[in-house]
Amino acid sequence: MLYKLSILKDYPIDYNYYATPSPWLQVKLLRLLSYFPPPTIGTEAYKQLTECLTKIIKKTEVTKSVNKNNADHGILFEAANLVIGMEG
Numbered sequence: 001m002l003y004k005l006s007i008l009k010d011y012p013i014d015y016n017y018y019a020t021p022s023p024w025l026q027v028k029l030l031r032l033l034s035y036f037p038p039p040t041i042g043t044e045a046y047k048q049l050t051e052c053l054t055k056i057i058k059k060t061e062v063t064k065s066v067n068k069n070n071a072d073h074g075i076l077f078e079a080a081n082l083v084i085g086m087e088g
Contacts (some may be wrong), residue, residue: 002029003048006055023071030078038086053079 004010005021015022039045056079060072 002026002033002052005029006052007048017071018065018068020068020071020075023075026075027078030075030082034078034082034085053083057083 005026009021011021015025017023020026033049039049056075060076062069063072
């Protein structure tokens with residue numbers, strides 16, 4: 001689901017918040033993933049998760065909209081938390 005939201009941009013238009021697809025759902029999905037062991041390296045799930053995390057970390061930008069910044073940075077902080085948890 002995270003891959004569909006962040007990479008494929010497959011979501012209903014009603015779930016768009018300041019050009020960010022379902023930020024509340026992305027945060028919840030990232031937090032949920034942090035409770036489980038990371039997928040095995042080389043699997044499709046690992047590739048998709050790595051692609052999602054890379055996009056979130058590299059593409060988050062500061063804009064003039066405080067609401068967009070809050071949504072994007074919430075996703076960024078949860079992604080960073082997941083990466084740290086995967087390393088340990």
